[in-house]
Amino acid sequence: MTQDRAPDYRALADRLAHSLAEDLAQGRLRPGDRLPTSRDFAHRQGIAPSTASRVYAELVRRGVAVGEVGRGTFLRTTPTLPATPAHDSEPAGVVDMEVNFSVLPEQGAMLAAGMAPLVAPEMLQRLLSRPTLRGEAATREAVARLMGRGGWAPQPENLLFAGRGQQALAACFTALIEPGERLGFEAMTYPLAKALALRLGLQPVSLAMDAEGLRPDAVAAAHRAHPLRLLYVQPDMHNPLGITMPATRRRELAALCRELGILVVEDAVYTFLAEDTAEPLAAHAPERVVVVDSLSKRVAPGLTLGFLATPPALRHRLGAALRLGAWAAQGLAMAAATRWLEDGSVAELVRRKRLDAGHRNAMARAILGEAGLTLRCDPRAYHLWLLLPGSWRAETFVAAAARQRIAVSPAAEFAAGPGHAPDAVRLALAAPEEAALRPALETLRDLALAGPEASTIG
Known part of the structure; x- marks a missing residue:
């Protein structure tokens, strides 16, 4: 007696990503909308809850959605139709403040x-x-x-x-x-x-x-x-x-x-x-x-x-x-x-990257901190933690930033356990060219201060 093979969660993620892209294009969904729970998705598809959880995790890994511990899974931005199951970089024109690798021009x-x-x-x-x-x-x-x-x-x-x-x-x-x-x-x-x-x-x-x-x-x-x-x-x-x-x-x-x-x-x-x-x-x-x-x-x-x-x-x-x-x-x-x-090449790179990180960090603190936003950081680091003001939810802010072609990481991605993740985002400062970093930080500042009610999600 043979048993049917369990569906491949990656193929299911492909189909769901296509469906979500079509719904976004037709206006039936908006970035920031909450997806059904993985249990509901499992029931509708007739699959095991564990498989549904892997599908949702795959959508988060691909950047189609963002998960917030204790709150659910939310559409992040308009997904691209997946030619392959994974991508390693943001689309052209996006200021990437998720990855934190620095490559100096020289x-x-x-x-x-x-x-x-x-x-x-x-x-x-x-x-x-x-x-x-x-x-x-x-x-x-x-x-x-x-x-x-x-x-x-x-x-x-x-x-x-x-x-x-x-x-x-x-x-x-x-x-x-x-x-x-x-x-x-x-x-x-x-x-x-x-x-x-x-x-x-x-x-x-x-x-x-x-x-x-x-x-x-x-x-x-x-x-x-x-x-x-x-x-x-x-x-x-x-x-x-x-x-x-x-x-x-x-x-x-x-x-x-x-x-x-x-x-x-x-x-x-x-x-x-x-x-x-x-x-x-x-x-x-x-x-x-x-x-x-x-x-x-x-x-x-x-x-x-x-x-x-x-x-x-x-x-x-x-x-x-x-x-x-x-x-x-x-x-x-x-x-x-x-x-x-x-x-001595590594030592020289370290010296230059310390200067670069300090400069970028100071820029971010001047743009965001002097506007009254709450930050946590080591001033020598290539990343900082922005606590969102007012009624912002982390996943909604991430979606709003994505509409401005800026990619940032919500707190839920870093939470070690279940429960409430703070309404905060990590800003990685290393990857963008400096000419793009300053206006991106200014956009994030204005977005955070304006609040979700004034953002143009949808």
Whole structure:
């Protein structure tokens, strides 16, 4: 006896996106309108609720809709008819304040010289042979210097390399916690980290924050209720809130994790933007903390090289996870990174990006903050958190901004757990050209102050 195969959620998402596009074109729907619940959609389509949830998640991933925790799923803007199930960039003419990668206009010329020796046939033959977890000694030593801050630096022999930072996170979540176990997140967190946890069958636990970042008492209370196996935390220029955790809080949190036996994954991807920053949690609990970082923010999204500073006792487990997932770094990327680290190119890019981030952040604070809008940010960061005034809902503001050809991210995308997400949006300042960034910020300011009643949604 054979059973019918379950419908492909991606094909269902294709058809629903086409239908929504037609309804928008005919005026039957407007950006900002709420979609039926996924349970209602499942009933109408005769599919499982889990399949319907995957369809809605796919619409959110493609940018057709936006989900707000506890409120529902809302049309974001006029969707394009999907020739393929996914797209990696905003349509032409959109000011993209969702992605947060900076590529300076002059950096291609800066980096070209370092690539020249790598294109010799003999060198390419060696570099293209196989991926690597450990890299050459020179690479480990250069990255150890790069990651060091305060009085801390990782031991070169304890470094592992992944194809990208997200793969380094995936290896941590695969190696350090079992399906069904609890993984603690800051209440607002990096969306991909939570998505990885869910994909791996882990239980995300939302933990309260304050003005200094993750609250140790929230970690202790959650652990007492049911043990936490792992903690994911962003102490520096937290994404999306921009909080940088002070040294006293880091020491307190590290001491608590040692006491309770909780392992920690410390995401340091934005640390490079701070010339001076406190030592990482790893300096205070070296046997419990894995520090994850990458070159994608420092250099460019096209250089996807991640690295993990590991406790010696965890190095083999993490290495096995990298091999199992086929997440090891590629030789050519490793060689290019090594040359750029050694010849000073990365250091010069970091210097210029610090200036660029500070300039863009100051511009945003002047345009938005001086108008009376409430912001949260680290003034050195490439992103800031805008708390919406009046009767704005986050998803409605996102839709209104999209009508002005500006893409921003609602709070619900960052919420670690179910429940109400604040009426706020994250503004990523790195990607737009400066000539487009200023008028976009002015448009967002005017939109926020005018309120939803004065916006032209529909």
